[in-house]
Amino acid sequence: MTVLYPERFKEAAAAGFDGTFEWDFLIEAFKPTKIQPMDLDCLVERRRRFLAFETKDGDVPIPQGQLITLESLVMTGFFTVVILRGKTADAIQGWEVWYLGKQSNSVHKRWHDGNAADLTAFVKRWFDWASRTPLK
Numbered sequence: 001m002t003v004l005y006p007e008r009f010k011e012a013a014a015a016g017f018d019g020t021f022e023w024d025f026l027i028e029a030f031k032p033t034k035i036q037p038m039d040l041d042c043l044v045e046r047r048r049r050f051l052a053f054e055t056k057d058g059d060v061p062i063p064q065g066q067l068i069t070l071e072s073l074v075m076t077g078f079f080t081v082v083i084l085r086g087k088t089a090d091a092i093q094g095w096e097v098w099y100l101g102k103q104s105n106s107v108h109k110r111w112h113d114g115n116a117a118d119l120t121a122f123v124k125r126w127f128d129w130a131s132r133t134p135l136k
Contacts, residue, residue, distance in 0.1 A: 034065065041084075042055075044127075047130050047135055049079075049080070050073075050078055050080070051082065051127075052079055052080070054066070054081065054082070054083050055083075055084045055085075057091075070098065074107045075107060080098065081098040081099075082095050083098070084119070090116070093115065095111075096109055
């Protein structure tokens with residue numbers, strides 16, 4: 001997949017960014033399906049628990065294949081997924097958290113209104129939970 005706006009991308013590089021990987025050549029390996037490589041916008045691990053972020057501007061929908069992948073990650077029981085609306089701290093107005101239901105083996109989705117400070121507090125609570133929860 002080619003970066004659509006390379007200059008803008010470079011201005012907002014992720015922590016530890018060391019360049020882009022052009023993976024279009026791998027698409028051939030997945031034929032005859034429509035599967036294509038995807039990325040996560042952020043991934044954190046704490047004691048075998050993973051917090052994954054996918055960011056979307058405004059009302060940009062999650063493509064079907066990415067939706068299937070993110071829900072599959074949650075179904076493992078090791079991943080919490082955050083769908084973040086907004087690409088910068090100033091733009092954050094809310095986020096959706098996807099997690100595995102305790103009683104049912106299904107993905108639960110819960111919307112949270114808030115700004116970057118509220119998201120930071122949420123992530124801190126997740127980190128504290130992951131830090132004290134026994135390893136699986």
